[in-house]
Amino acid sequence: MQATTASDLFSAPRFRPGVQLIQEHNGLTIDYREQSCSVVADMQGSLQAFADSLKLGDATIAELKRRHADLSPEIDGLIEEFDRLGLLTESAFPAPRGCLSGEEFYHRIRKFAAETIERKSKSRFYQGLRDRTLPRSALIGYALEYFYIVREAPGLIAPALGHAEPVKVQKLLQGFLASELNHDEMLRQSLHAVSIRTDNLDYLVPLPATFALCASLGVYARQHPLSFKALLFLFEQPGVSFHVELADYCRETGIPEGFWRPIARHASINDEFDHDDISLTLLSGIDAVSPEEQLTVKKHVMLAIETMVLQENQIFNYYGRQPVVKPRIFA
Known part of the structure; x- marks a missing residue:
């Protein structure tokens, strides 16, 4: 059985409204609804740029990997973990758009x-x-x-x-x-x-x-x-x-x-x-x-x-x- 991947979960992931990013000396703290998680990274600049992209929600997962090449091997895992914590939503819904009966x-x-x-x-x-x-x-x-x-x-x-x-x-x-x-x-x-x-x-x-x-x-x-x-x-x-x-x-x-x-x-x-x-x-x-x-x-x-x-x-x-x-x- 193939494991679920980030691309199975999202087309273009975006942080939910209300997610706050706090830059730390060794990574980021992400706050949402009175709970938080910390992400430690050697490449702090790359992590911050990736988080900023998720705030915008303007890119597919493939585009995120191209845009943040230094962080590319970690992106699937980060998206899956952020989703597990309830931090992400979808910003690009496939046609037809909107609600279904x-x-x-x-x-x-x-x-x-x-x-x-x-x-x-x-x-x-x-x-x-x-x-x-x-x-x-x-x-x-x-x-x-x-x-x-x-x-x-x-x-x-x-x-x-x-x-x-x-x-x-x-x-x-x-x-x-x-x-x-x-x-x-x-x-x-x-x-x-x-x-x-x-x-x-x-x-x-x-x-x-x-x-x-x-x-x-x-x-x-x-x-x-x-x-x-x-x-x-x-x-x-x-x-x-x-x-x-x-x-x-x-x-x-x-x-x-x-x-x-x-x-x-x-x-x-x-x-x-x-x-x-x-x-x-x-x-x-x-x-x-x-x-x-x-x-x-x-x-x-x-x-x-x-x-x-x-x-x-x-x-x-x-x-x-x-x-x-x-x-x-x-x-």
Whole structure:
């Protein structure tokens, strides 16, 4: 998987209004909203000139590297760190300029997600199912991590109900939350079929990437509803070909039907409730999405996709090497 670069984040980065630059004897201090960071540099003049360019926001990243050649090798890293600290915004939005309707934004974010997945990730897990090289232990590990996400889903969705939304949107979110209740019981049956103890699964500790996916969704539900609405399709989109390959793999490798059937059943319930379209349904009620909000959501979508790829790798590295799967239960 390719790492996210500064050019993935911005076309022409600019310091946000209110950012203050304070020149120090060995670099710069950057103040913003009662918090600050310091950048130490041997080439103080070059650093100051680069910061001045970011104040103007009049150059693309390629132009910044040409303009500040002495600092060129450091520019990507500086931009990524400034963005992580919330110091940057976009000053050059691609055509068409301005706001998009929620529905148009949905279609663009779906296209962006598809392009990002195609460019940055190839599913080792799906390929392993297709060519029958997937370790049995990795498949059981996948079910354990999937169980954790499904069990946590209602609690992650619930914070979204705390926002002032139109009644129609509130009803949609309430229905979505209700449709996710108790689905973990199906996954308990699946894990029981492959001799995993299920009486203590409430103490299951997820892999770091699984926890990160859940935590980010919960944070967006509480703090950035637009990202929450836009990201749901990544978690809910049906994978018909995936579940066909899963069933075939299990049949051919002797894994009981009681394992894969509940997983497929859960996916079919998602289809029955049109969960794949939940993002479209929620976003269609939004009249306008600003250019900066579009950029923010794109970053969150890219981060979610990268975390999902990382989750696959962690499942392979942790569970895939075990001769007998041991759930991460440390109580």
